[in-house]
Amino acid sequence: MTSTTDIIQKIGSGSIRAIARALSKVENGSSDSTEILDKLFSRQQGFTIGITGPPGAGKSTLVDRMITRYRSSANSVGVIAVDPSSPFTGGALLGDRIRMQSHATDSKVFIRSMGSRGHLGGLSGATRDATCVLSAAGYNPVIIETVGVGQAEVEIADLADITLLVLVPGLGDDVQSMKAGIMEIGDIIVLNKADRNGIEQLESYVKASLEYLPAESRKPDVVRISAANGDGLQDLWDSIDKLMASKTEENRITRSAVRTLNEILQENGVLFSEKLLDLEYGGRENAEKLMLTRQISPYAVGRNLLERAERMFKHNGSK
Numbered sequence: 001m002t003s004t005t006d007i008i009q010k011i012g013s014g015s016i017r018a019i020a021r022a023l024s025k026v027e028n029g030s031s032d033s034t035e036i037l038d039k040l041f042s043r044q045q046g047f048t049i050g051i052t053g054p055p056g057a058g059k060s061t062l063v064d065r066m067i068t069r070y071r072s073s074a075n076s077v078g079v080i081a082v083d084p085s086s087p088f089t090g091g092a093l094l095g096d097r098i099r100m101q102s103h104a105t106d107s108k109v110f111i112r113s114m115g116s117r118g119h120l121g122g123l124s125g126a127t128r129d130a131t132c133v134l135s136a137a138g139y140n141p142v143i144i145e146t147v148g149v150g151q152a153e154v155e156i157a158d159l160a161d162i163t164l165l166v167l168v169p170g171l172g173d174d175v176q177s178m179k180a181g182i183m184e185i186g187d188i189i190v191l192n193k194a195d196r197n198g199i200e201q202l203e204s205y206v207k208a209s210l211e212y213l214p215a216e217s218r219k220p221d222v223v224r225i226s227a228a229n230g231d232g233l234q235d236l237w238d239s240i241d242k243l244m245a246s247k248t249e250e251n252r253i254t255r256s257a258v259r260t261l262n263e264i265l266q267e268n269g270v271l272f273s274e275k276l277l278d279l280e281y282g283g284r285e286n287a288e289k290l291m292l293t294r295q296i297s298p299y300a301v302g303r304n305l306l307e308r309a310e311r312m313f314k315h316n317g318s319k
């Protein structure tokens, strides 16, 4: 079996196999995954870019353009394609949903698709950890593509330093029903398929919606592009570069470390609670049975677990 040190060392020397192996481990939450992530966390250097938007908006076509852009300056590029509705991880979705085949044979481009499974922190935790692996392996930027505009997708895309929300003409009711809160997530709102009818209406609608953002919040740039034919891409690159330049490395690292710690504390909370449920009730199912027969309320379960933990801490002293 490959040891953690071995994997870390091989990632350091650019082994694609070691990177893939580390990714599988962190996605599945395997027992040595936190040890791997612990070693890799401080090695992250590059930027991360999140791209979200409704199905078929042209996100992958845009990612393909981005890869070309960053590869032309000799960077290696990592892509994580997240599909919350799919149970598959690894390579299963490639080719189907992702239009980045022009880079399929480029060894400096690492594309990974992720579905929902295994990780204690859910898909967003798995994506965060996969981003850490790729970033530490030297991919810069790491691009995270997520389908959808619900809260969960927004959360995933927002793991990144910069988030792009891709919208297209003809979304009709989808756009109408989009809350200003969703607009707020994009650092940059990309209006794609500018070659299509309806782009003017979309732009007016988006700009009007942005008026409702709270006065103190930063107004996102709105950039019209056609990912398919390349129109407007230079404006988008300029907008991204400007935003990147405004974020100091210290800011980015602090934000990422603090956010990750918050999430890990929550993940730990789940683990601790499960252990306490075992001790106090012989497992969660038993506590649930008691609740169903109205012998106990969820509040009492919570309080009993806390009291149990406090008794244990007291008993063990405060060493």
Ligand SMILES: Nc1nc2c(ncn2[C@@H]2O[C@H](COP(=O)(O)OP(=O)(O)OP(=O)(O)O)[C@@H](O)[C@H]2O)c(=O)[nH]1
Binding pocket: 054, 055, 056, 057, 058, 059, 060, 061, 062, 097, 098, 099, 147, 192, 193, 194, 195, 196, 225, 226, 227, 228, 229
């Ligand atoms: N007319 C036009 N079509 C585009 C443009 N960009 C992408 N498309 C087309 O839109 C379709 C969907 O593109 P994708 O890049 O797969 O979209 P996506 O958002 O990644 O889709 P999912 O990952 O399935 O949500 C494809 O047929 C693209 O060729 C554009 O600027 N103009």
Ligand SMILES: [Mg+2]
Binding pocket: 059, 060, 061, 097, 098, 099, 145
């Ligand atoms: Mg796609």
